[in-house]
Amino acid sequence: MSDVERTDLNRLRDIIRGAQQQGDQYPVDPKARITVGSEGEIFTGVVPAGRPLSKVQHGTFAARVRGREVEDLRWAAKHMPRNTQFIDHRDARGWCYSFLSQLGRPYTMFAYFDGSSYQVKLVEPRLEGQVGAHAGHLYANGRLCLSQAGGSGQPTLEEAYSKSVLWATGMDVVLAGYPFPFSTNNEFEYGL
Amino acid sequence: MLTPVRVADFVLDAIAARVGAVEPEQGGALLGLPGSDYVTEFIHDADAATTGTRYQNTDWLIAAIGAREAATAARFKGIVHSHPRGMPVPSSQDQAEYAESLRLNPLLARYLAPIVTHDVDTPLAGHEIRLGPARISFYGAERAADGFVLAPVRPVVVPVARMLRRAGIRPEGDPAAIDVEGATLLATQAQLPGFGAVTLLLGADFPATAPIVLPEHGDGPLALGWDLGVPAVERLARAVRTLRRGRARDREERDASHRDGAGADEAGTEEQGAVAAARRDPVRLLFARTEGILSPTLADRSVLIAGAGSVGSYMAEVLARSGVGAFTIVDPDEVEAVNVGRSAYRVADVGLGKAFAAAEIVLAINPSARVGVHAARHEDVDLAALVAEADVVVVATDDPQAQARVGHFAYWAGRPAVFPGLYQGAQGGEVIITAEGSACFACATGGVRADLEETGSNEVAARTDYGTGRLIAEPGLLTDVHHVAAIAAKAALGLLHSPDDDVTAARFAHGILKAGTTYAVFGHEPDYWIFAELMRAAPAQYAYQSLWLTVAGRSDCPVCGEPAGRTDPSAYKEPDVDFIRTLRDGE
Ligand SMILES: [Zn+2]
Ligand SMILES: [Zn+2]
Numbered sequence: 218m219s220d221v222e223r224t225d226l227n228r229l230r231d232i233i234r235g236a237q238q239q240g241d242q243y244p245v246d247p248k249a250r251i252t253v254g255s256e257g258e259i260f261t262g263v264v265p266a267g268r269p270l271s272k273v274q275h276g277t278f279a280a281r282v283r284g285r286e287v288e289d290l291r292w293a294a295k296h297m298p299r300n301t302q303f304i305d306h307r308d309a310r311g312w313c314y315s316f317l318s319q320l321g322r323p324y325t326m327f328a329y330f331d332g333s334s335y336q337v338k339l340v341e342p343r344l345e346g347q348v349g350a351h352a353g354h355l356y357a358n359g360r361l362c363l364s365q366a367g368g369s370g371q372p373t374l375e376e377a378y379s380k381s382v383l384w385a386t387g388m389d390v391v392l393a394g395y396p397f398p399f400s401t402n403n404e405f406e407y408g409l
Numbered sequence: 410m411l412t413p414v415r416v417a418d419f420v421l422d423a424i425a426a427r428v429g430a431v432e433p434e435q436g437g438a439l440l441g442l443p444g445s446d447y448v449t450e451f452i453h454d455a456d457a458a459t460t461g462t463r464y465q466n467t468d469w470l471i472a473a474i475g476a477r478e479a480a481t482a483a484r485f486k487g488i489v490h491s492h493p494r495g496m497p498v499p500s501s502q503d504q505a506e507y508a509e510s511l512r513l514n515p516l517l518a519r520y521l522a523p524i525v526t527h528d529v530d531t532p533l534a535g536h537e538i539r540l541g542p543a544r545i546s547f548y549g550a551e552r553a554a555d556g557f558v559l560a561p562v563r564p565v566v567v568p569v570a571r572m573l574r575r576a577g578i579r580p581e582g583d584p585a586a587i588d589v590e591g592a593t594l595l596a597t598q599a600q601l602p603g604f605g606a607v608t609l610l611l612g613a614d615f616p617a618t619a620p621i622v623l624p625e626h627g628d629g630p631l632a633l634g635w636d637l638g639v640p641a642v643e644r645l646a647r648a649v650r651t652l653r654r655g656r657a658r659d660r661e662e663r664d665a666s667h668r669d670g671a672g673a674d675e676a677g678t679e680e681q682g683a684v685a686a687a688r689r690d691p692v693r694l695l696f697a698r699t700e701g702i703l704s705p706t707l708a709d710r711s712v713l714i715a716g717a718g719s720v721g722s723y724m725a726e727v728l729a730r731s732g733v734g735a736f737t738i739v740d741p742d743e744v745e746a747v748n749v750g751r752s753a754y755r756v757a758d759v760g761l762g763k764a765f766a767a768a769e770i771v772l773a774i775n776p777s778a779r780v781g782v783h784a785a786r787h788e789d790v791d792l793a794a795l796v797a798e799a800d801v802v803v804v805a806t807d808d809p810q811a812q813a814r815v816g817h818f819a820y821w822a823g824r825p826a827v828f829p830g831l832y833q834g835a836q837g838g839e840v841i842i843t844a845e846g847s848a849c850f851a852c853a854t855g856g857v858r859a860d861l862e863e864t865g866s867n868e869v870a871a872r873t874d875y876g877t878g879r880l881i882a883e884p885g886l887l888t889d890v891h892h893v894a895a896i897a898a899k900a901a902l903g904l905l906h907s908p909d910d911d912v913t914a915a916r917f918a919h920g921i922l923k924a925g926t927t928y929a930v931f932g933h934e935p936d937y938w939i940f941a942e943l944m945r946a947a948p949a950q951y952a953y954q955s956l957w958l959t960v961a962g963r964s965d966c967p968v969c970g971e972p973a974g975r976t977d978p979s980a981y982k983e984p985d986v987d988f989i990r991t992l993r994d995g996e
Pocket of ligand 1: 463464492
């Protein structure tokens with residue numbers, strides 16, 4: 218972490234909202250880009266070399282179906298937290314992983330493919346039905362809203378994982394009593 | 410062993426509204442059929458003297474009970490009242506009053522004493538049921554050698570109001586007890602669609618036995634088929650449907666015999682014949698006005714409508730009027746008063762399931778239509794089977810996940826689908842069309858919505874309610890809703906034809922697919938932002954406007970990509986978060 222700038226929340230928010238306003242899903246300029254590490258770290262700017270990173274889709278929490286990664290398992294082993302477990306059950310098949318958010322709160326999540334996109338459910342903390350309805354981008358059944366259109370999912374496991382990390386930090390902010398910071402859809406709540 | 414008491418659902422509804430919806434204490438009297446444990450009436454004692462913990466009935470209530478007993482066959486059964494949270498049992502003061510009541514009412518075998526509380530978090534016991542924001546705990550007091558005994562009583566809800574609603578019968582008031590030749594029955598006047606005003610008589614053993622339905626104009630009761638194999642709440646609806654079919658068939662036979670010459674000597678034959686023909690075969694007559702535009706083959710076509718709100722109900726009506734012969738309608742909701750201003754429903758439909766109410770509309774237009782009704786959510790029906798039976802799927806739900814899921818099933822089964830949607834209080838809208846070879850719903854929305862959102866500064870998709878997962882209803886003009894729905898209906902009608910059918914509707918819809926312009930956006934306001942942005946300098950623009958955009962599916966899309974990479978939607982189910990926790994804790 219010493220050679221990497223670990224970002225503050227305002228900077229994250231500015232980058233995301235800037236990208237959303239530009240309509241730039243994957244900014245080229247490193248300064249305008251957010252990346253997620255394999256243990257739930259969030260990086261901005263120049264990323265550390267030689268480490269597995271996941272790019273964050275910077276657009277509004279909106280789906281862009283890009284097709285399914287066939288190498289999900291291999292990818293997950295390299296890019297998702299070391300504690301990630303693949304749960305292989307008839308009624309729940311997917312990746313269960315835990316990480317610490319930017320504010321140090323532990324989150325456990327479950328990412329799964331729903332047939333057309335990747336969804337993530339919040340396992341811990343148990344917030345479903347607790348967090349103010351529109352503010353949290355969290356459905357009553359525990360599913361994260363990672364996008365605005367087409368059923369709330371992301372097209373790849375990479376995007377679902379990285380966006381879930383960003384979401385967790387957004388939820389930290391919500392739990393601290395403020396509006397969700399990473400979506401222009403919540404802009405009206407700031408009174409901007 | 411708890412002795413049961415039967416309680417009509419409309420009585421519980423009344424208690425919920427008068428006692429359950431307010432803080433303690435409130436109360437009133439229960440009346441029912443004489444000689445049986447069946448509660449059919451609630452009289453609210455609105456002016457009772459109450460403190461935070463005590464309800465004392467008024468003299469008015471005593472007089473009201475006397476008046477009801479004199480005017481109807483109903484008899485006093487007991488008193489219901491509310492208690493503060495956490496006290497779902499009669500108090501000692503209550504029990505003293507029960508003893509006094511039993512002493513004063515020698516004819517009362519058992520005094521019913523339900524207690525209403527606002528505690529809805531603890532599990533229900535066998536003598537309790539949920540009443541909206543409250544719970545009701547049933548107790549009964551009976552005489553015993555040394556005074557009386559108080560015991561829990563098991564309530565059995567008789568779904569009278571719900572069965573009437575499901576059957577489309579609109580009673581003029583709650584059924585009241587009357588005496589008919591020594592038997593006590595519940596009676597009410599009601600409107601039975603297709604049969605007009607009727608008197609409805611329900612026995613004490615309804616719904617195990619059929620009600621008696623006496624038409625105001627007619628000779629004697631209607632013969633209702635009564636199938637005990639059908640769940641109670643559906644039984645009356647089924648019987649009424651069968652009755653209506655039978656009558657349509659009778660009429661057809663009568664008209665046929667008229668045609669065969671029997672009617673030739675009657676006065677005004679020609680006109681009567683035309684009316685009879687219209688009733689007999691509305692679909693065939695329809696094509697007098699749509700020849701060359703639609704094909705009579707529509708009578709053999711079937712459409713699945715997912716979501717029967719403002720868009721879905723309108724589409725059901727338009728497709729029925731256009732001659733489509735079969736419908737399957739899926740919607741879990743009931744018609745609410747707020748829906749009337751923006752849907753095909755009427756005030757009389759309030760409280761009916763939307764799927765049932767939409768089916769009524771279809772059948773009122775074309776009694777020979779085949780209509781399947783599913784008052785259920787998309788997760789709770791066999792979508793694979795419903796989609797397979799349909800020639801075209803109309804996705805008109807307000808649940809974005811349902812749109813994506815139903816769209817996936819349609820694409821997988823090779824059925825064309827139409828997705829109408831509204832933006833920003835119906836100031837704008839969209840129609841997406843999918844069929845084999847086109848971009849799927851997810852590809853179309855993922856690309857176009859994001860692009861539109863980014864070029865303009867406005868939101869395209871409506872906001873989602875994270876409590877229900879559905880779109881937040883916004884105020885919007887019915888004509889604007891219909892503008893989008895009408896175009897979706899025209900596309901659906903076209904897609905119900907084959908591409909080489911020589912009719913205008915087929916050329917319209919299949920032309921869209923051929924050109925790949927399967928994503929239409931609409932503006933209903935002058936200078937609506939999409940158009941102001943994209944066609945800035947073009948003169949003479951005004952609402953309504955439309956653009957038909959080309960969208961491309963991704964080759965690796967699991968819905969519409971390379972066939973080998975597509976996924977079967979039946980294979981996936983949303984995991985329950987509690988179940989995931991169990992699995993994880995089991996590790
Ligand atoms: Zn009491
Ligand atoms: Zn697709």
